[in-house]
Amino acid sequence: MGAGWCPPGMLGIGIGGTAEHCMLLAKQALMEPIDMAQLKQRGPQNDIEALRIEIFDRVNALGIGAQGLGGLSTILDVKIMDAPCHPAGKPVGMIPNCAATRHAHFTLDGSGPAYLEAPDLDAWPKVDWKPDAAAIRVDLDALTPADVQGWKQGDRLLLNGKMLTGRDAAHKRIKDMLDAGQDLPVEFKGRVIYYVGPVDPVGEEVVGPAGPTTATRMDKFTRMMLDQGLLAMVGKAERGPAATGAIREAKSAYLMAVGGAAYLVARAIKGSTVVGFEDLGMEAIYEFEVKDFPVTVAVDAEGNNVHQLAPLVWRDKIAKERLLEGA
Structure with a gap:
């Protein structure tokens, strides 16, 4: 799964049935509370609990870490539910649950519209x-190829100035227009593009939640x-071999924004204007004015890929130093 599901999170596993x-x-299974620490402390009491612990330890030993940048915590818990089935056709399903997933528990009784109480914001830690x-x-606004080529994988950047946006639908239309020999509505030379489809603003917002979308879907359009x-490009999670190769050949870069934090990311956006494909709605091309927009260099101009290198470092470190023993 790599980093596309915005780890750390939970794994929900279903075994059996159809x-x-x-x-x-x-x-x-993902609706259950996190209790892996308590389970490990008392020890497993059945095969399902033993399997939960085994999967938990093995996944964290991979060293994928938060956002796929390497670390000790890739998953916070593993939940398993099972049902009877014929042993010759035992299905297994798995759903990754990112840290940003919201849950609401309610009962539909047919009495009318549902009115859910807003969550108490005091339940969240204060973020400063x-x-x-x-x-x-x-x-x-003054970025040069030399600047981009000076970045190294793992570097932390704060972007300031004007940045274009575009995701699946915009990239497909750009391809169709280029194939037809048509002029594009926007000049991309010397620009940075952010893979995002922002939510419409509410009240005094400049833009609604504007978190990055998974970059691998744009791999086929990268070259x-x-x-x-x-x-350069800004998105979520890793890039595939073809995109990484194209980035290396062009001496470009891919920058990773934080996945699962769309509201917080939007706070760095100070201006937003539609500059192309307005009919696509949230998938139109916008020009954002950003201030201290935080990103990490995920693929540098030499093709070095932090999503490949960092987990390997942590996997080796975890094994050699036995960092997860007793965890």
């Missing part, structure tokens, strides 16, 4: 984020976009 029912079991003093501030003179 193929459809086992997926329902996997989803239902300040820009990382060690991060590199980047002026997008095409780089041929337009694009300097």
Whole structure:
């Protein structure tokens, strides 16, 4: 799964029943509270609990870590529900549950519309984020190929200035227009593009939640976009081999924004204007004005990929130093 599901989170696993029912079991399992620490402390009392612990330990030993950048915590718990079935056709379903998933428990009784109480915001910790003093501030309005080629995988950047957006539908339309020899509504040469479809603003918001979408879906368009003179791309999770190769050949870069934090990411966006494909709604091309927009260099101009390198370092560190023993 890599980093596309925004780890750390939970794994819900369904075993048995029919193929459809086992997926329902996997989803239902995720509604249970996190209790892996308590389970490990008292020890497993049946095969299912023993399997939960085994999967938990093995997954965390992979060293994938938060956002796929390497670390001790890839999953916080494993939940398993099972049902009887014929042993010759035992289905198994798994659903990853990212840290940002919201749950609501309610009963539909047919009496009318549902009115759910808003959550108590005091239940969340107070977040007082300040820009990382060690991060590199980047002026997008004066960005050069030499600047991009100076970044190294793992570098933390704070983006400032104007940045274009575009995701699945916009990239597909760009391809169709280029194939037809048509002019594009936006000049991409020397620009940075953010893979996002922002939610409409409410009240005094400049933009609604605007978290990154999974970048691998744009892999098939990467070489095409780089041929337009694009300097860098911003998205979520890792890139595939083809996109990484295209980035290396173009001496470009791929930057990773934080997945699962769409509301917080939007706070770094100070202006938003539709500049192309307005009919696509949230998938139109926007121009964002950003201030201290935090990203990590995931693929640098040499093709070094932090999502490949960092987990390997942590996997080796976990094994050699036995970091998860007793955890």
